[in-house]
Every structure is written in structure tokens, then in C-alpha cells.
Amino acid sequence: MTTTLNCKYCNEPLSGRADKIFCDPYCKSAFQYLKRKEKPKSLFEKVDKQLKLNRKILKQHNKIGVTTVREESLLDEGFNPKYFTNYWKNEKGDVYLFCYEYGFLRKFDKRKKLHRFVLVQWQAYMNSA
Known part of the structure; x- marks a missing residue:
């Protein structure tokens, strides 16, 4: 057979x-x-994917180096502020979290009563701090 x-x-x-x-x-x-x-994806792959997505979203919204964006607009696109690669603390004590070279700081807008993200791009002077 x-x-x-x-x-x-x-x-x-x-x-x-x-x-x-x-x-x-x-x-x-x-x-x-x-x-x-x-x-199933490994933990490394999941974290790496989220970091890359965060960077992409921050880059899309921050075309000029510094800008302010409503929190909801970033979160709706899949941004997760719990994932970041490094941080920088300015003289005022504000801690900016970074996804590679794009950073963000969560602030509360008292006038409009909502949270916003201040978006920045990494600068050379931030290395010395």
C-alpha cells in the first residue's frame, strides 16, 4: 500500500x-x-514595539523641536507614557521622559482643566545635566 x-x-x-x-x-x-x-511575543519584543510606537507618535507631533499636545490625542494613537528610554531633569525640577531623542512632560492646564504633554527634542545641553 x-x-x-x-x-x-x-x-x-x-x-x-x-x-x-x-x-x-x-x-x-x-x-x-x-x-x-x-x-507569543517575548517581553523584549513587546517593550521594543511600544518604544518604537511612542517615538513615532512623538516625532509626528513634534515637527519644530518643542510643542504642546493634548494628552488624549497621543493616547488615542496608542502612546503609552509608561514606556521610555531615558529622562532629563531641568533646573525647575521637571522630569522629561524620552523615547530615544523625543521627550515629553505631562502638565496640567489649569485654565482648560485638562492634561497636556509638552514635547521636546533632545538637545546637546541636556548631556551636561
Whole structure:
């Protein structure tokens, strides 16, 4: 009795070697991609992904080097202020948190009664502090 083996990815009948698993390199690559995608992400990958997203959002909103943005607009885009790479403390004692070269400081606007983020870009003078 002969058994016909099928490709693990596309389920087409295989011909050739007896231990063949995939019909061509494309099916092998696609199968491996799906397996990697199903695998749960490591903590490092999750943190790295959030840091990159935070940096991207800060960069989009801060085109001129310093600006102020409503907190909700950043949070709605997926920004998470708990993830940052470094910090800088100014002379007033305000601590700016940074995602790589883009920083933010959460402030309360008393006049409008809402939170805002002051966005800055890393400057050379911040290295000496």
C-alpha cells in the first residue's frame, strides 16, 4: 500500500524524495512565517514595539523641536507614557521622559482643566545635566 504525502502548507501531493515535507521553497517559507507569527511575543519584543510606537507618535507631533499636545490625542494613537528610554531633569525640577531623542512632560492646564504633554527634542545641553 502506498501513501501519498502532501505539502504541509498547501496540501498538494508531493513528488520526489520520500522525506519531502514541502512542495517548493515558497511553501516552506510561508509555513515558517505562520509558525513564527503564532508564537507569543517575548517581553523584549513587546517593550521594543511600544518604544518604537511612542517615538513615532512623538516625532509626528513634534515637527519644530518643542510643542504642546493634548494628552488624549497621543493616547488615542496608542502612546503609552509608561514606556521610555531615558529622562532629563531641568533646573525647575521637571522630569522629561524620552523615547530615544523625543521627550515629553505631562502638565496640567489649569485654565482648560485638562492634561497636556509638552514635547521636546533632545538637545546637546541636556548631556551636561
